[in-house]
Amino acid sequence: FLMERKTRVKINRKEVMLAKLRKSCSCTPKKLKNFVMDFLPVLRWLPKYHCKEYIWGDVMSGLVIGIILVPQAIAYSLLAGLKPIYSLYTSFFANIIYFLMGTSRHVSVGIFSLISLMVGQVVDRELLLAGFDLNDDAPPVPGGGSLKNDSQTNTTAFNLTIAGMNAECGKECYAIGIATALTFVAGVYQVLMGIFRLGFVSMYLSESVLDGFATGASLTILTAQVKYLIGIKIPRSQGHGMLVITWINIFRNISQANLCDVITSAICIVVLVTAKELGDRYKHKLKFPLPTELVVIVVATLVSHYGKLNEVYESSVSGAIPTGFIPPKVPHFNLMLRVAVDALPLAIVSFVFTVSLSEMCAKKYAYTIRANQEMFAVGFCNIIPSFFHSFATSAALAKTLVKTSTGCQTQVSGVISAMVVLLVLLFLAPLFYSLQKCVLACIIIVSLRGALRKFRDVPARYHVNKVDTLVWVVTMSASALISTEIGLLVGIVFSMLCIIVRTQRPRTALLGQIQNTSFYEDDLEYENLSSVPKVKIFRFEAPLYYANRNYFLKSLYRLTNLDPNLEAARRKKYEKKEKQHMKKGDHTTANGLGIGENTLQLVPKQIDFQALVVDCSSISFLDTTGVNTLKEILKDYKDLNISVLLACCNPSVIDSLKRGGYFGKDFGSMQEMLFYSIHKAVQFAKDQK
Secondary structure, X not given: OOOOOOOOOOOOHHHHHHHHHHHHHOOXXXXXXXXXXXXXXXXXXXXXXXXXXXXXXXXHHHHHHHHHXXXXXXXXXXXXXXXXXXXXXXXXXXXXXXXXXXXXXXOOEEOOHHHHHHHHHHHHHHHHXXXXXXXXXXXXXXXXXXXXXXXXXXXXXOEXXXXXXXXXOOHHHHHHHXXXXXHHHHHHHHHHHHHOOOHHHHHHOOHHHHHHHHHHHHHHHHHHHHHHHHOOOXXXXXXXXXXXXXXXXXXXXXXXXXXXXHHHHHHHHHHHHHHHHHHHHOOOOOOOOOOHHHHHHHHHHHHHHHHOHHHHHOOOEOOOOOEOOOOOOOOOHHHHHHHHHHXXXXXXXXXXXXXXXXHHHHHHOOOOOOHHXXXXXXXXXXXXXXXOOOOOOEEOHHHHHHHHHOXXXXXXXXXXXXXXXXXXXXXXXXXXXXXXXXXXXXXXXXXXXXHHHHHXXXXXXXXXXXXXXXXXXXXXXXXXHOOHHHHHHHHHHHHHHHHHHHHHOOOEEEEEEEOOOOOEEEOOOOOOEEOOOEEEEEEEXXXXXOOOHHHHHHHHHHHHOOOHHHHHHHHHHHXXXXXXXXXXOOOEOOOOOEOOOOHHHHOOOOOOEEEEEEEOOOOOOEOHHHHHHHHHHHHHHHOOOOEEEEEXXXXXHHHHHXXXXXXXXXXXXXHHOEEOOHHHHHHHHHHOO
């Protein structure tokens, strides 16, 4: 039977586009109101906030996240190569802006280790190019106090003309200038991606690529913190192969290790890991996570201060952290040009992590997010804070999980967390003066447990999918051994190449009939399948396009044990010899037999089938080359009196065949060439003479 296709209504694309343009350009009060409320989702959900139901969970989760955020922000400043005060600014502004613009109720946006690392690598490179020394272990000047009196602490003033900046600017000033310019450009990229709806870019970052990138970057982060753990002073390595170079420098200078820092690091890691393991084991019994990092920082700061570890044992400490806010400043345009390329991977990674975590939370708690609005939210979480001396942000998995486990209901919890950070910014920051850097390094390393545990999952991952495991290994290795940005690029390209290779060399099979049924399956994979006499059924499990055309033909010829081109050539050669014998008056064939003895000798090779059925159920589309390939085999097999029948074609493939002239001009022979099931095609082939 022949199913009738529905007639498609022709759409005037020009009119549709003009209508959309008129609609988008029109401005009415209702449309303006919807635009504002879409741009600031807080205006929709905050008036409907159920205070009695939500406030306790939001306050608790906000306080817990704020308590976790403060030590992490101070610690991650080491990764970014910036002073701790800038990390606190970043954490404060990101929470406020995402509260206004985000569509996820549970995600925690703020400072994130991978983003801090990517910012730090750019900052270090630009500092080196500007002629600064990357050694950040200069002895701090005692004293805290307000920011106005302490803005030049630990910096040497230079009268510079760098990237158009002609001012008295020290290392700290130039470093935060680079970070804010990078953050601003990344935010602009994200907003532009939102305007042009380029969120589909995230689809090219598979789970294997993201996991490999995170694990490779975690190895880089761990390596960068080792010098703080053991208290040696080595330059911060830059460029490709940073991980290897850093480890070489560590082993060369291992004899200079500070015993005080080594002992402190060992104690802190044991305490942190033990507390984390106990917290994971008894998390169902605990109402909220143990604030282990805060306890460790408070105790370590008191011990360092009263034990005078910096003065007596030369242990490196955080130094003065000023209070208050620096006046806002526009990021420098010339610096933006220097970091424009670096901002692109930063923007993509930041957006992808935020959207993936938002979707995870939305799915778990049965609500929806708007990916495009998330792009705007993350973009403005970078653009606006860049004027207030902050650097790039993203959603963080660990803090998001803590947030959901402590009863978070809405982003009001983010405001509570921001208030905790504000309290530290205004009053408590100078109290962390004596905090050892090795303690911060311990907090960073222990926070990497989740990413480093991915190594344990490699055997299970390999068992599930070998190709995905290879993608993970390649991405992780490139991210760790070359650089994080190149590692991400290598992972994306390699992942896409794997897809291309898999479509270039897909599975092919000859099918046999399941006994007493109308179903057919792979003859090599299943037992007790019966072959169909005089019929070959060929399955190709991929789209048929220019890149796999040759593989399609080779597989078809190999499995059917017949190359129609070679067979036709043999026949022509045989017929030519026959004609030569006839001209000479020899009444024997080229085989030495009489012409009438065996007419089958005219065929150089015995063919055991008269019909070829191509199972197209796995062919999702055809390009021009694919259509021409099917036309080619149709013609070649027809010359050998073998009919080619297509089965299980989807509408897209049928349309491509029609446009390519496969069924002829009037489609008259379509009923004899195309079938909606393999069994119908086989029955038709059996009925043929």
